[in-house]
Amino acid sequence: MKTLKIEELSKNFGTTEVLRKINLEIDEGNFLVLLGPSGCGKSTLLNIIAGLETINEGNVFIDDYNVSKVEPKDRNIAMVFQSYALYPSMNVRENMIFGLKQAKTSKEKIEEQLEKVSKFLQVDQLLERKPSQLSGGQRQRVAIGRALVREPRIFLFDEPLSNLDAKLRVEMRREIKKLHQQLKTTVVYVTHDQTEAMSLGTNIAIMNHGVIQQNDTPEKIYNKPSNTFVADFIGSPSMNLIKGNLKENSGDLFFTVSDSNLEIPIKDYDFNDKSNLNDKEVFFGIRPEHIFFKKFNEGDFEINLRADLSEYIGHEQIITFDYANQEVLAKFPSTIKIDLGKETKLYFDLTQASLFDAQTEERI
């Protein structure tokens, strides 16, 4: 049984296609993050799961039951919003029990739930306060509490941290992680922040233009991006994508760039499809953190590149190198001294490299 299953889901607003043939499944207790740039349809998808938005095609199942035409309140879900959406005229207590009261829960049960949750989230001292008298973090906690008291099957989070300042955001992120570890409920979480997605999710679905680009574990997403969009979207700075060709030379495969004698050997690369590799136009992808200033692994590939630009950001520095007139960024500890305008000896960790078809932009 899947806790949440989405089947061939499509949605358009008038002539604008927002979601196209979405398929998604979550097992009990998993934390799924919907990640993507703004306007990619992730919030619409969440609203559809909540029942706040209608569906044009396809179905949504919760516990194998088709809820496509079920009202939001009867879907056994709870949602935490970006603006918290606490009812301004009610105090914290009334805010948290509003849903239970609507569901005609018994008074004893309501009190029991309220006490349990407010203690758990440490808002039991704030029950008589109005939302306007709370700090950002407290509001956030009350909003989560309002979702918790209902004991839903699925928690929906709509960018819950983006209204907080940077420091508080990191704290609340850890609290949400702890919460999930303790309660082990199923979560669908929408964000545009890759750090949030990476640190929270057991699964990440990366979306763009209403299509899921890759749905995988954070490790897979980071190490084996399925197309150039995912490769570019994840990581900061994002993956270097060098345009060039594959060349076969007496049984060995090389990556070359025209008008340059730089060659990178492709060995032990796990190809999806081994056919027609010779002369194929490709992007060679390598992350800035997989380029080293000295040899760490036996297989590291040595190459000389000219350093053009240095950006100091405290604990590390980002250096821009020239690779046959294409920019390649590398991340080093800030203690390393790199001379600008000079050839520098670098080591590429080729086990971490990715290759993409330049036409389809898919991983090969």
Place this chain on the structure above:
Amino acid sequence: MQDSLQSTYKQLEQKSKYTNIFLRWFLYLILILFASYFIFPLYVMIVTSLKTMEEIRQGTLLTWPSTLNFDSWAVAWGGRGYGAGDTYLKPYFWNSIKMVVPAVFFSTFIGAMAGYVLTKWRFKGDKWVFLFLLFGCFIPYQAILLPMARTLGVLGISNSVIGLVLVHTVYGIPFTTLFFRNFYVSIPTELVKAARIDGAGFFKIFFKILLPISAPIIVVTVIWQFTQIWNDFLFGSTFSFGEAAPIQVALNNMVLSSTSVKEYNVDMASAIIAGIPTLIVYVLAGKYFIRGLTSGAVKG
């Protein structure tokens, strides 16, 4: 070098100090001037209403009355006590109250509902509905007189307070809807979504979530509608006559239908009585009025 620089700064400081003092006094002068200009007519009205007719005939418009005489106020409110032809405000004042209170209530309530639907329960063509409602704000009073008279006739409520309530409610809806729509647009729709997930329905969300935070815009709408309806003369004089007339129509009749002499003191007292309710509403709710008008502009 250092010293000369210091003394230059000192001179500049002195100069800007004098300029500031001068500008401040100039500002006060202008403000006092305008304030007196605006208060002047009210002063004349009050003073005249407290004078006897002999004193008024002496032509001393601006002087303070020799003795404070409230007779004209009593006459304006309760009449002279003789039978036919004695027009006074008391019954018409109550007519106006009976007209204003339900008309303000219904137009505000319907406007709030409409604003709620237009912002939080969007439907296909809602923009057009709002556009046509807006259009209603620009229809001149005179244009709807004939169709409205016909409608009231068909409904059998012409020349009645109920008829006037209907006219003012209908005519007020475009304005009240505009006010509430613009207010609710600034309220996050996530509130409504949260309430829907919590299991609240259409009316519950309106009454429990949105209405309790609508105080500023309710005040604005009530003041606006109260002033409009209380001060209306055209609808009142067209759709009612005789005993069903509102206070502004009665005031007109009193002032224009005097048989022999113009009693300026009674006229002034009547005019002030007719204006007092709006004044009270402004004094009581004025500060919320400004706050409410600007609340949509600045978020949070």
